[in-house]
Structures are given as structure tokens and as C-alpha cells.
Amino acid sequence: MEKKKYSSYAEIELELQILKVEREIHYQKILLSIDKTKESILPFKKINKILEVVSNFSSGIYGTILKTAIPILINWYLNRKRGD
Structure with missing residues (x-):
């Protein structure tokens, strides 16, 4: 310089x-x-978009059904007999 x-x-x-x-x-x-x-x-923006979609989906009627059905299905799976 x-x-x-x-x-x-x-x-x-x-x-x-x-x-x-x-x-x-x-x-x-x-x-x-x-x-x-x-x-x-x-990729936080992509993850946030996915979480936002899941949140919107789970807040409606489908979310209520899933919140009710999932514990019932888990209990059925855990309590079923091994031979059946």
C-alpha cells in the first residue's frame, strides 16, 4: 500500500x-x-413449520380424537395377552 x-x-x-x-x-x-x-x-425454520402444522392439526377435532384414542390403543397394546 x-x-x-x-x-x-x-x-x-x-x-x-x-x-x-x-x-x-x-x-x-x-x-x-x-x-x-x-x-x-x-433447519429451525423447517422444524418450526412442521411443529406448527402438527399443532394446528392436533388442536382441532382430529386432535381431540387422537388424544382420546392414543391412550386407549396404548393400554390395549400393553394389556393384550401374548398368545392372542
Whole structure:
């Protein structure tokens, strides 16, 4: 890098502002790449969508039927005779 020669403080201030903005841009790019990496490794949005669908499904009449039927089926399975 070659040394720059400034003729006024205004030029120095302008250069400092430019460097500050460039630094902020690079920082935001790093944060964005970290977020993208997190999304690719841990697909929370997909899991949340699935849980939301299951929650909506289980809150209606089907959910009430399942909440009633599942314990009955579990008890039947546990209490059945081995020979039957």
C-alpha cells in the first residue's frame, strides 16, 4: 500500500468515514454468512413449520380424537395377552 498525502483535515475525515462504512459492510457480510451457515446446519425454520402444522392439526377435532384414542390403543397394546 502506498502512503496517501492529504491536504486538509476534511480529506482525512472523509477517508475515515469511508473506511468506517467499508468495515461495517464487511462485518455485516460476516454476520450474514454466519446466519446462512446456521440455517444450513440447523433447519429451525423447517422444524418450526412442521411443529406448527402438527399443532394446528392436533388442536382441532382430529386432535381431540387422537388424544382420546392414543391412550386407549396404548393400554390395549400393553394389556393384550401374548398368545392372542
